[in-house]
Every structure is written in C-alpha cells, then in structure tokens.
Amino acid sequence: MAKVIRAGKHTTRAKSVGAKAPAAAASGRRATRPSARKGAAERSAGRNPERVQAIVATLAAAYPQAECALHHRNAWELLVATILSAQCTDVRVNMVTPELFRRYPTPQDLAAAPLPAIEELIRTTGFYHNKAVSISGAAKKITAEFAGQVPRDMAALLTLPGVARKTANVVLGVAFGIADGIVVDTHVQRISRRLDVTAEEDPKRIEQDLMAVIPRPEWIAFSHRVIAHGRQTCIARKPKCDVCPLERLCYSQDKTYWSDAAKDAAHPAAAAAKKSANRRAG
Numbered sequence: 541m542a543k544v545i546r547a548g549k550h551t552t553r554a555k556s557v558g559a560k561a562p563a564a565a566a567s568g569r570r571a572t573r574p575s576a577r578k579g580a581a582e583r584s585a586g587r588n589p590e591r592v593q594a595i596v597a598t599l600a601a602a603y604p605q606a607e608c609a610l611h612h613r614n615a616w617e618l619l620v621a622t623i624l625s626a627q628c629t630d631v632r633v634n635m636v637t638p639e640l641f642r643r644y645p646t647p648q649d650l651a652a653a654p655l656p657a658i659e660e661l662i663r664t665t666g667f668y669h670n671k672a673v674s675i676s677g678a679a680k681k682i683t684a685e686f687a688g689q690v691p692r693d694m695a696a697l698l699t700l701p702g703v704a705r706k707t708a709n710v711v712l713g714v715a716f717g718i719a720d721g722i723v724v725d726t727h728v729q730r731i732s733r734r735l736d737v738t739a740e741e742d743p744k745r746i747e748q749d750l751m752a753v754i755p756r757p758e759w760i761a762f763s764h765r766v767i768a769h770g771r772q773t774c775i776a777r778k779p780k781c782d783v784c785p786l787e788r789l790c791y792s793q794d795k796t797y798w799s800d801a802a803k804d805a806a807h808p809a810a811a812a813a814k815k816s817a818n819r820r821a822g
C-alpha cells in the first residue's frame with residue numbers, strides 16, 4: 541500500500557521496500573486502508589514475504605534471548621500471572637504473585653480461597669475485584685472440569701473465566717511450547733502496524749494477519765521479540781528510530797529518524813535517479 545511518509549519537512553507518497561504500488565495509488569485514486577477481509581493482492585505491500593522475512597530475521601538477531609517476563613514455575617502460575625497482567629506491568633505482577641502462590645499454590649487451594657482474601661493480595665495490580673473473580677473462577681473450573689490441570693488446547697482454555705486469546709496464546713506458547721496463535725498485546729499491536737505488517741486495529745484480526753505471513757515455527761519467539769523491541773526501542777510515544785535495527789525496513793509515519801538507506805528504500809525511483817546523476821557527474 542502506498543504510504544504518506546513524513547520525514548522532517550518532506551511529505552511524500554512512497555511505496556514500501558520491494559513493494560508494488562497498488563492500483564488505486566498508481567492511478568491517483570485515494571488509497572483505502574487495507575483490510576484482512578480483502579484479497580491478498582489488495583492487502584498491504586508491507587506484507588511482502590521477503591520484507592516480512594527480513595523483519596523476522598532482524599528481530600531474531602536483535603533479541604535472541606527474549607522471553608516471557610512474568611515469573612512462574614508452572615502453567616497454572618503463568619495462567620494466573622497473565623490474567624493479572626491486564627492493564628498492569630509485568631514488574632508489578634511479579635511483586636504480587638510470590639505471596640499469592642505461597643498462600644494458594646494450586647488451583648484447588650485458590651478455588652477454596654475467599655474472594656476478599658484474593659482481592660487483598662492482588663490489589664496493587666488494578667481492577668483487583670474483576671481479576672480476583674477471574675482467577676478464582678478459573679481455579680474452580682480447572683479443579684472441577686480439568687482434574688486440576690491447566691488444559692493444553694485453545695478451545696478449552698477459552699472456556700476459563702478471564703481467558704481470551706492473548707492469555708491462551710501465552711500459556712500455550714510459553715508453558716507448553718504449543719504454537720496455536722500469536723500473542724497480540726499492546727506492543728505487538730503497535731509495532732505490527734508501524735511496520736505495516738497489518739493495518740488492522742482489532743487484536744484478533746491483527747493475529748490473523750500475522751499468522752498468515754509469519755512462519756509458524758517463529759510464532760512464539762516472534763511475540764517475545766516484538767514485546768522486547770517495544771519495551772526497549774519502539775516505544776509508543778517516542779520511538780528510538782535512530783538506534784532501531786529495523787529502521788531501514790520501516791516507513792512508519794511517526795518515525796523520529798530517517799537514515800539515507802531507509803529513504804532510498806522508501807523512495808526507490810528517487811534513489812535510482814540520484815545514483816544515475818552521480819554516475820553522470822563522476
């Protein structure tokens with residue numbers, strides 16, 4: 541898809557690296573936002589397989605050790621910690637869970653715990669009443685219907701209170717090594733859009749877009765790496781584009797720095813003209 545790229549004073553229409561301009565943009569008609577509901581040819585050119593592969597490989601090289609930041613010793617603890625991490629930092633969750641798991645180490649223990657006692661222990665994670673209801677409900681269901689074991693499949697996980705696809709993907713990927721989907725948290729959401737791998741806003745649709753272009757063996761590590769990238773470099777308000785390993789592949793409208801390589805990649809015709817002029821001059 542053609543993107544309006546703003547670098548400093550420049551406002552230019554350009555196409556992505558190795559991408560073909562869509563018909564609407566080429567003909568001067570206003571380009572519409574690509575959608576997961578449209579055909580592949582109409583989707584964002586940022587989803588070009590070579591470009592996506594370069595993004596995946598660059599993230600792998602930049603964040604080889606990226607992993608889940610929530611402390612846990614088993615699938616049950618990870619499930620609880622992930623539910624508690626909604627609208628809360630992992631650091632804060634990690635401060636709360638040791639005492640919670642010391643007092644109620646198993647689903648059976650938590651299922652028998654009074655709600656006010658759970659609320660008191662998780663109060664600082666925010667939305668503590670709803671979260672207490674969710675983890676207590678999940679504990680009861682796991683105890684009653686899954687023999688005290690966290691289920692290993694998406695459909696069963698989604699029946700647990702407080703569990704949607706993001707939490708289920710975290711548990712399946714991190715605790716069991718099962719790549720059933722891709723974790724789409726706020727970092728993955730923002731960065732996938734900045735990198736033009738999706739134009740969607742709904743996490744479920746973003747996940748579908750990512751699953752269609754990221755090789756399945758990369759699904760689990762990809763989200764860990766994107767989350768690490770979001771925490772360290774591609775920050776929401778002021779991304780550190782000048783030190784970003786993906787900079788030359790990125791043509792996000794809110795970039796804070798443009799290298800010559802990125803400009804050339806985003807404006808291939810202008811780069812070719814400049815090269816040819818230099819050849820003639822020199």
Ligand code: SF4
Binds near residue numbers: 735
């Ligand atoms: S270049 Fe900037 S906006 Fe693009 S991925 Fe890197 S930090 Fe994020």
